[in-house]
Amino acid sequence: MHLLWELVLTTEPIVVMASSPTYSSQVVQALVSLIVPLAYYGDYRPYFTIHDNEFKEYMSKTLNPPPIILGVTNPYFTKTLQHWPHIVRVTDTLKKDTTNKSKVRKGSNLKILDAKPGVYTEYKPFLYKDKSIVKKLLRGMQTKRPEEVQSALLRRHFLELTQSFMIPLERYMSSLMPLQRNISPFKAAPKPWPFNPDNFLASLEYAGPQLTCGIKGDWKGLYKQFFRSPNFNGWYNIRYKGMMMKLQILQIEALSSVDINNWLEGKQEVEIVDMILKIRQKLDECESKGYQINKRIKDQLKVKMDDIICSLPDDLKNVLSNKKLSSR
Secondary structure, eight states, rough: OHHHHHHTTOOOEEEEEOHHHHHHHHHHHHGGGGGTSOOOEEEEESSSTSSSSHHHHHHSSSSSOOSSEEEEOTTTTHHHHTTTTOOOOOOOOTOOOOOTTTTTEOOOOOOOGGGOOOOEEOOOOOOOOOHHHHHHHHHHHHHTOOOOHHHHHHHHHHHHHHHHHHHHHHHHHHHSSSOOGGOOSSSOOOOOOOOOOOOOOOHHHHHHHGGGGOBHHHHHHHHHHHHHHHHHHHHHHHHHHHHHHHHHHHHHHHHHOHHHHHHTTTTTTTHHHHHHHHHHHHHHHHHHHHHHHHHHHHHHHHHHHHHHHHHHHHHHHHHHHHHHHHHH
């Protein structure tokens, strides 16, 4: 299971060969859920058939398989998908067949057609197995612990493992956020510092998964593999977007607290008009992107815009007031 967790985490292409569509779908969904709370950003098809549009693409031996988890039942796939790097063979009787349940079968000449249940791969895991969870599950089998409890233990184990993997990344991303004191109300909102893989890997020495997880292994190697996966890109893009939203909101809040009368002193008309347009543009941009801005902040900005407009000659007042009405 730890090997499967790594494969799903790094969005490796996986084929699940099952005996029924229901079981195929259940196994694929279970694999995707292994990395919760991290979202799976690869593709996954709980039940893939020869009638799907990508059939020829996935059968091709000249193209590398995409980052996807396929669930199949048609015996035809046992021959045509043997070139895929990771194959999970399951049967409806797998629960009863405890001897084959966790076997990893390696080798390049495996005959998948007549193969027993197991994981067929040449992948070498970066992390060692956690023997403690295995002991807990075996103890549960000996004491006839309910299957639901066993399943809950396993889900919790992988939840905590994923959290231990993601906490250093979340901590490092937080360090890329510009300080609030560096946000100027009169300049464009700053952007987060770029993600530097080398700097992150260096931080693992004192803030790595070892702080929350007892599993040993090549954590750095696993992170490097993760950086090349759609899961990292998806997670990073969401986090970056969230940080940009926060910075935009912080800048608007800073702008709402400015002493506008003090700012107006010595300003040319062109600068004043430019400020009005920037405030409106900022508010419109935040609204279009769905940023949640406190109503009090919005009201303060509108009052400040009215104060700025009042400082202008009548002709400019009329122009800006008309623009204000037309934008509503």
